[in-house]
Amino acid sequence: xxxxxxxxxxxxxxxxxxxxVGQIVFGAILGLQYVMGDFLxxxxxxxxxxxxxxxxxxxxxxxxxxxxxxxxxPEETETELYSPxxxxxxxxxxxxxxxxxxxxxxxxPYATLAEITGNDLLPTMGREFLEQPTITKxxxxxxxxxxxxxxxxxxxxxxxxxxxxxxxxxxxxxxIFFLFSFYNPENLVLDKIFWWWVVHLWVEGVWELIMxxxxxxxxxxxxxxxxxxxxxxxxxxxxxxxxxxxIGTGHHYFWIGTPEYWQWWGxxxxxxxxxxxxxxxxFAFNMVNKRKRDHPNKAAMLWAMGTPVVAFLxxxxxxxxxxxxxxxxxxxxxxITAAHGHLAFYGAYVMIxxxxxxxxxxxxxxxxxxxxxxxxxxxxxSFWLMTVAMIFITxxxxxxxxxxxxxxxxNENPMGFMEVQDKIAIFYWMxxxxxxxxxxxxxxxxxxxxxxxxxxEASS
Amino acid sequence: xxxxxxxxxxxxxFYGGSAFFFLFFIALTFDxxxxxxxxxxxxxxxxxxxxxxxVWEDNNCIGxxxxxxEGAYFAPELGNVYKRFGNSKEAIIGFIKSRPVDGIxxxxxxxxxxxxxxxxxxxxxxxxxxxxxxxANWPPNIQG
Amino acid sequence: xxxxxxxxxxxxxxxxxxxxxxxxxxxxFGIFFxxxxxxxxxxxxxxxESQLNLNRISGAINTLILITSSYFVVRAVAAxxxxxxxxxxxxxxAAIVLASxxxxxxxxxxxxxxxEGISLSTNDFYMFYLSMTxxxxxxxxxxxxxxxxxxxxxxxxGYSNEDHTGVETGASYWHMVDLVWIILFPxxxxxx
Numbered sequence: 001x002x003x004x005x006x007x008x009x010x011x012x013x014x015x016x017x018x019x020x021v022g023q024i025v026f027g028a029i030l031g032l033q034y035v036m037g038d039f040l041x042x043x044x045x046x047x048x049x050x051x052x053x054x055x056x057x058x059x060x061x062x063x064x065x066x067x068x069x070x071x072x073x074p075e076e077t078e079t080e081l082y083s084p085x086x087x088x089x090x091x092x093x094x095x096x097x098x099x100x101x102x103x104x105x106x107x108x109p110y111a112t113l114a115e116i117t118g119n120d121l122l123p124t125m126g127r128e129f130l131e132q133p134t135i136t137k138x139x140x141x142x143x144x145x146x147x148x149x150x151x152x153x154x155x156x157x158x159x160x161x162x163x164x165x166x167x168x169x170x171x172x173x174x175x176i177f178f179l180f181s182f183y184n185p186e187n188l189v190l191d192k193i194f195w196w197w198v199v200h201l202w203v204e205g206v207w208e209l210i211m212x213x214x215x216x217x218x219x220x221x222x223x224x225x226x227x228x229x230x231x232x233x234x235x236x237x238x239x240x241x242x243x244x245x246x247i248g249t250g251h252h253y254f255w256i257g258t259p260e261y262w263q264w265w266g267x268x269x270x271x272x273x274x275x276x277x278x279x280x281x282x283f284a285f286n287m288v289n290k291r292k293r294d295h296p297n298k299a300a301m302l303w304a305m306g307t308p309v310v311a312f313l314x315x316x317x318x319x320x321x322x323x324x325x326x327x328x329x330x331x332x333x334x335x336i337t338a339a340h341g342h343l344a345f346y347g348a349y350v351m352i353x354x355x356x357x358x359x360x361x362x363x364x365x366x367x368x369x370x371x372x373x374x375x376x377x378x379x380x381x382s383f384w385l386m387t388v389a390m391i392f393i394t395x396x397x398x399x400x401x402x403x404x405x406x407x408x409x410x411n412e413n414p415m416g417f418m419e420v421q422d423k424i425a426i427f428y429w430m431x432x433x434x435x436x437x438x439x440x441x442x443x444x445x446x447x448x449x450x451x452x453x454x455x456x457e458a459s460s
Numbered sequence: 461x462x463x464x465x466x467x468x469x470x471x472x473x474f475y476g477g478s479a480f481f482f483l484f485f486i487a488l489t490f491d492x493x494x495x496x497x498x499x500x501x502x503x504x505x506x507x508x509x510x511x512x513x514x515v516w517e518d519n520n521c522i523g524x525x526x527x528x529x530e531g532a533y534f535a536p537e538l539g540n541v542y543k544r545f546g547n548s549k550e551a552i553i554g555f556i557k558s559r560p561v562d563g564i565x566x567x568x569x570x571x572x573x574x575x576x577x578x579x580x581x582x583x584x585x586x587x588x589x590x591x592x593x594x595x596a597n598w599p600p601n602i603q604g
Numbered sequence: 605x606x607x608x609x610x611x612x613x614x615x616x617x618x619x620x621x622x623x624x625x626x627x628x629x630x631x632x633f634g635i636f637f638x639x640x641x642x643x644x645x646x647x648x649x650x651x652x653e654s655q656l657n658l659n660r661i662s663g664a665i666n667t668l669i670l671i672t673s674s675y676f677v678v679r680a681v682a683a684x685x686x687x688x689x690x691x692x693x694x695x696x697x698a699a700i701v702l703a704s705x706x707x708x709x710x711x712x713x714x715x716x717x718x719x720e721g722i723s724l725s726t727n728d729f730y731m732f733y734l735s736m737t738x739x740x741x742x743x744x745x746x747x748x749x750x751x752x753x754x755x756x757x758x759x760x761x762g763y764s765n766e767d768h769t770g771v772e773t774g775a776s777y778w779h780m781v782d783l784v785w786i787i788l789f790p791x792x793x794x795x796x
Contacts, residue, residue: 037563038563047532123514162467187496188590193492232466232467236621236624239470247484253492254598255529256528257499257593259499261735271635333537408603414601417535417603417604483742
């Protein structure tokens with residue numbers, strides 16, 4: 001750790017991991033509710049558990065992004081953070097908002113929560129992923145603006161590298177597109193169109209900028225390859241990501257009441273969406289081959305290499321599988337979508353946050369370069385357990401999805417939804433087993449932070 | 461001879477390309493919103509439909525169901541439920557009303573939301589209106 | 605990846621980054637053309653019938669305009685290779701003037717189509733016609749912006765016979781825009 005103010009990243013990373021554990025516990029509950037419908041009913045109905053699962057994911061990834069920003073900005077700009085104090089205040093504000101929201105979900109019925117948080121004044125709740133009470137949404141905006149103010153001021157007085165400009169741009173985009181969550185027209189079709197301006201333009205737009213800049217940062221640090229080369233690649237990759245991704249929003253405009261030309265626009269542009277992910281794979285492996293040093297933090301290297309590969313599989317391959325309109329006509333809103341969502345989020349965003357945590361945490365804890373061998377071995381085990389488990393979750397959900405499409409959508413005598421769910425229960429059982437293995441991997445990941453031993457020496 | 465692949469060129473392509481495609485996206489969105497009235501039949505959005513959407517949101521229905529294919533995949537698609545239930549508002553209302561408080565042993569069950577008659581009518585009207593949106597023939601069949 | 609490029613390998617000309625972009629763009633247009641061919645094969649009559657409504661004369665004029673402007677850009681590159689900055693800028697200006705003419709004619713075409721009440725949602729043919737020509741139209745504007753930037757730099761003597769990657773880069777992009785139109789015009793306006 002070269003700058004004192006980088007230390008503010010530490011609570012962000014710790015909170016991220018803690019909430020990650022919560023997310024996966026609720027994931028396991030959901031998985032069980034798929035096969036044991038009355039599990040925890042009516043105390044924690046499925047919709048509540050799912051809301052907790054997805055909202056925790058978003059919140060902990062945001063914690064990870066913010067931690068990454070606070071860690072990277074001083075080092076990249078070569079100056080102390082504008083205000084470490086503000087960063088800490090925002091941390092507590094965000095944590096309180098996040099925890100209170102989750103407690104609210106679990107403690108009272110959602111309709112009651114909507115009522116007591118004043119959803120009648122400005123209705124923004126009850127839309128997928130944007131379930132947070134309006135007041136929480138305002139809190140998110142305030143925290144994001146505070147973060148942007150803090151890091152923008154830091155960047156202004158320091159060195160402006162490409163990596164940091166891309167990251168700041170990504171965070172600005174994140175804040176700006178989130179504002180569409182306050183737009184909730186009475187017309188469902190309009191609502192859906194602009195709902196995607198938050199959801200799609202986040203995960204297939206500006207988040208990719210954040211992800212790209214974190215990956216570039218970690219690769220520079222770990223491989224010692226020339227900054228010029230890495231930043232060049234970064235620009236080309238994110239250029240392709242946005243060029244394909246922005247109009248690629250059209251693949252969500254096939255069947256929601258929007259004009260039919262979107263079937264062409266959406267299909268054509270999302271057909272090139274895998275390209276930036278493929279370039280990312282080539283890029284990462286190229287840089288490692290050109291490395292000028294062998295960094296002792298092997299675990300962080302594993303996460304950094306795994307990110308583009310799994311992101312390519314999850315977002316690129318699994319995304320392309322059902323993105324063309326004629327295919328999507330049958331797969332839209334089935335377990336195929338769930339399969340893609342799981343692997344894409346894990347590969348692109350979970351793994352990149354774990355990569356920066358894995359790289360930065362030893363330094364934040366005062367180690368010279370990396371954790372002990374023993375600790376790293378445990379962490380690498382957790383990498384493989386979680387990654388393989390997630391791939392199996394994806395495969396089982398894909399199997400479930402294919403059968404569902406066949407029985408419910410393509411068959412000459414289509415079966416009803418619930419009937420089909422019973423027929424494919426075996427896949428849900430296998431998914432739950434894979435999910436438990438994922439949870440074990442995650443526990444191992446947490447354990448790795450407490451494994452001692454002689455720490456690794458820093459290499460030149 | 462300058463380098464054949466410069467960072468500044470890559471940067472320009474990123475900024476230029478993103479701005480270009482974003483403008484294009486806005487142009488398409490503009491056309492879409494202009495065309496929308498023919499497809500969403502907004503003239504039929506009554507007070508009941510508005511109330512129904514609010515009830516839909518306040519009870520987080522999207523947390524289990526899909527609506528036009530978007531949402532959770534735990535419970536049936538509701539974009540066409542009005543048609544699936546034989547074009548009957550009463551059937552929808554009756555179903556929601558009759559959910560047991562403690563669920564069904566061993567099976568998935570919709571919670572009992574204790575909606576008022578007005579809210580029930582709203583949600584049914586909302587689902588009826590939703591079923592009339594022109595969704596390019598989606599879903600493929602009545603099962604959703 | 606192109607670090608090994610030396611003076612011997614002058615191909616492809618211009619900045620390699622623009623080539624990544626050009627390939628990506630050609631890919632998008634390529635998929636559009638294939639989609640067009642596919643959609644047409646599904647409904648040949650509709651496509652042929654709607655096609656008759658297009659103004660083929662303005663399309664043909666625009667083709668000539670773009671080809672000529674491409675030639676001017678070639679002259680501009682030749683000029684800078686002989687270290688004639690001002691001449692280069694003048695050729696570029698000529699190309700830009702022609703590009704504006706293209707824009708003007710195309711706008712006229714869009715307006716007359718629009719006043720007939722035709723839009724993206726009219727039918728599949730018009731969906732493709734409007735999408736592809738408007739998409740290309742935006743590329744012409746983009747190309748013009750690039751050419752103007754290159755011209756201004758050339759005017760100030762920013763390039764030389766030693767260092768004119770920028771001119772080649774702009775020229776490469778412009779030729780791509782031209783090439784796409786040369787395929788687009790016969791495909792959408794003429795072929796039946």
